[in-house]
Amino acid sequence: MKSRSNTYRPTTPARELGPTVAPPRPPGLTPVLDRNIQILESRRQQEQLAATAEVRVADRITQFTGSMLFVYIHVVLFSLWTVANLGFIPHVNPWDPTFVILGTSASVEAIFLSTFVLISQNRMARSAEKRADLDLQINLLSEHEITKLVALTAAIAEHMGLETEVDQEVGELQRDVAPEQVLDEIETRKSQLNSS
Numbered sequence: 001m002k003s004r005s006n007t008y009r010p011t012t013p014a015r016e017l018g019p020t021v022a023p024p025r026p027p028g029l030t031p032v033l034d035r036n037i038q039i040l041e042s043r044r045q046q047e048q049l050a051a052t053a054e055v056r057v058a059d060r061i062t063q064f065t066g067s068m069l070f071v072y073i074h075v076v077l078f079s080l081w082t083v084a085n086l087g088f089i090p091h092v093n094p095w096d097p098t099f100v101i102l103g104t105s106a107s108v109e110a111i112f113l114s115t116f117v118l119i120s121q122n123r124m125a126r127s128a129e130k131r132a133d134l135d136l137q138i139n140l141l142s143e144h145e146i147t148k149l150v151a152l153t154a155a156i157a158e159h160m161g162l163e164t165e166v167d168q169e170v171g172e173l174q175r176d177v178a179p180e181q182v183l184d185e186i187e188t189r190k191s192q193l194n195s196s
Contacts, residue, residue, distance in 0.1 A: 047127065058119040065113050078102070140179060147176050 051059075064070055081102055085094040096102055150173045157164060 051123070055119065055123055058116045059123070061113075061116045062120040065116070136179075140177075143177055147173070 048056075081096070082099075083089060084092050085096045085099065085102075087094055150170065154170045
């Protein structure tokens, strides 16, 4: 290995540089951020338009059942049903004194509502999986680009004969990460932890 004659040292100590001043905030979003937001919103609208009528109905029902209005309606209905069937309302004959009809209705409603929620959750899970795949691809691309930049910076430093404090780590940083090996290692370690 070639010996390096120069050692990089900052010319001015950090304490003499003075406080760091944050740059002024831009008046609005950068064009790239604005474009990305518009693209994501457009994609979300396309997915909503491409959804089948059944999925849209399930989403609307799930949205309504997840609201406080739904809770209030049920509190009022169940309270009136209970009070009326206990005989507390004059001139009203109890129609469900054993509350069998109420229990059956609530059970059937719960079955349908849970199905609608599952339909909506499945659709959201598919969207989340697409976004996770996109995130993974962008992260892998970024990692590859950073690796190449580290290699280029190390080559420039070596050409200029500079030594830095991170020279021992540069060799490791220049290696590309194989995602399949990382996943295999994670699964191996999980299985070892579960078996112990």
